Amino acid sequence: MIPNKESIINQETNSCQLDVETKNETNFTTHKLVFAQNSNFLNLVIQTINDTANITILNDIDDSLNEASEQQNNEFSLIFPYQDYFRFLLEIDDQSQLLIGLNFFANVITHNSISFQQFLKENLENFLNFLLTQLNSEEEPIIIVIIHVIAILSYQSSDYLKFFIEHGVLSFIPQIPFNSDVLSIISYMYSRGFAPASAVLPFFEYGIESQNPNNIECSLAYLTKICLRESEEDCTNALSIILKNISIILSFGLDQNEIISSFYALISIVDGDFTSCLELIYNHAINLIDALIKMNSNDITEYSDVIKSIAQFFSKFKDKVTISNEICDFMYNASNVLPFEASKSCISCYFDCINRNRDFSPEVLERAKHYAADPSVMIHSCNFIYDLYTINPNNQEILSTLEELLIIVQEFIDDENPKFAEFAELFCENVSNILDNHEK
Numbered sequence: 001m002i003p004n005k006e007s008i009i010n011q012e013t014n015s016c017q018l019d020v021e022t023k024n025e026t027n028f029t030t031h032k033l034v035f036a037q038n039s040n041f042l043n044l045v046i047q048t049i050n051d052t053a054n055i056t057i058l059n060d061i062d063d064s065l066n067e068a069s070e071q072q073n074n075e076f077s078l079i080f081p082y083q084d085y086f087r088f089l090l091e092i093d094d095q096s097q098l099l100i101g102l103n104f105f106a107n108v109i110t111h112n113s114i115s116f117q118q119f120l121k122e123n124l125e126n127f128l129n130f131l132l133t134q135l136n137s138e139e140e141p142i143i144i145v146i147i148h149v150i151a152i153l154s155y156q157s158s159d160y161l162k163f164f165i166e167h168g169v170l171s172f173i174p175q176i177p178f179n180s181d182v183l184s185i186i187s188y189m190y191s192r193g194f195a196p197a198s199a200v201l202p203f204f205e206y207g208i209e210s211q212n213p214n215n216i217e218c219s220l221a222y223l224t225k226i227c228l229r230e231s232e233e234d235c236t237n238a239l240s241i242i243l244k245n246i247s248i249i250l251s252f253g254l255d256q257n258e259i260i261s262s263f264y265a266l267i268s269i270v271d272g273d274f275t276s277c278l279e280l281i282y283n284h285a286i287n288l289i290d291a292l293i294k295m296n297s298n299d300i301t302e303y304s305d306v307i308k309s310i311a312q313f314f315s316k317f318k319d320k321v322t323i324s325n326e327i328c329d330f331m332y333n334a335s336n337v338l339p340f341e342a343s344k345s346c347i348s349c350y351f352d353c354i355n356r357n358r359d360f361s362p363e364v365l366e367r368a369k370h371y372a373a374d375p376s377v378m379i380h381s382c383n384f385i386y387d388l389y390t391i392n393p394n395n396q397e398i399l400s401t402l403e404e405l406l407i408i409v410q411e412f413i414d415d416e417n418p419k420f421a422e423f424a425e426l427f428c429e430n431v432s433n434i435l436d437n438h439e440k
């Protein structure tokens with residue numbers, strides 16, 4: 001149970017009391033407090049609540065809390081007199097004092113989740129409504145800290161987020177200076193099902209346009225989710241936002257591998273006409289691969305997601321862009337050191353893009369047989385070997401490889417995936433005819 005103001009002030013222990021000397025010191029100095037006992041800080045907060053002339057004390061406590069351990073902060077936030085503090089904030093008229101009070105409150109709730117059930121509903125609703133009315137303030141710092149508080153509460157509980165939505169927070173947001181807190185609130189609304197994709201798309205575009213790496217990463221992740229989960233219209237709109245801002249997204253280098261990999265994965269998975277920006281995307285991919293080629297082979301594992309996504313991109317657009325043998329060889333070598341899922345994309349890219357007129361070692365043919373057993377690589381592998389046969393129809397190693405592939409691929413004729421089943425049936429029919437003709 002959280003103690004009320006009276007019970008704390010009336011405690012008989014000296015540790016919970018401020019003597020006159022201590023009180024005067026906190027009134028007239030701005031020294032940095034040393035974190036000692038939670039009860040001392042608690043008394044300082046109560047002293048401020050009783051006399052707003054002492055409100056700058058909160059700045060001193062704030063500094064000390066920032067230097068305290070996580071456990072100390074958590075302990076303090078658990079005994080904090082929330083209901084009294086709500087009333088205290090509601091009664092402040094001076095905007096500069098309100099700013100101090102709200103900033104301090106934001107710091108406290110960062111370390112503790114405030115439950116709807118923890119307080120009298122009426123008092124809590126009054127306070128939450130007060131936060132929303134303050135969004136009409138002419139003081140931008142007040143608006144910014146209010147949004148920060150709303151973001152913290154919305155993260156902690158869907159109950160708070162639902163309350164803010166039901167009481168019109170969305171109507172305020174377009175007029176609020178855009179920052180990471182606004183983006184966080186929008187993200188919570190969408191991910192928890194409180195706002196449709198169409199309502200949040202503009203804010204994810206703002207996130208990319210902010211050119212803040214964290215905002216870009218967050219916005220791109222949610223735009224990707226919308227592309228893969230929502231209606232065709234929402235998908236088209238989300239993809240349009242990405243393509244419209246592609247130069248901003250691609251301005252981040254190799255160290256932004258999550259951003260890059262999610263972007264390439266999206267381009268590779270979602271169907272669409274990317275002709276207008278294909279050259280820009282392609283050039284960026286080439287620059288990334290050039291940097292990766294210069295690395296030690298063991299070091300590239302850190303970028304497996306990036307390499308996997310670029311490999312998917314190259315495979316998808318192999319007929320529209322030129323992929324050099326050097327890049328194909330990089331993909332082949334990368335498939336030997338990367339995790340299996342990334343390895344499959346790399347070897348598929350190699351099979352799709354390598355020049356068929358070069359000489360291939362027996363190892364390459366063996367790997368084609370090995371990967372043909374995996375449905376996600378089977379089509380790439382079989383097409384590669386089949387193309388080699390059309391160029392070298394009398395090569396016995398290639399014919400032997402086709403014969404072994406026939407046995408492997410027959411297993412996919414009854415596959416539940418119609419794409420694999422249809423390919424397997426056609427491939428087996430063609431290879432059977434080839435082998436029959438060679439036996440005659």
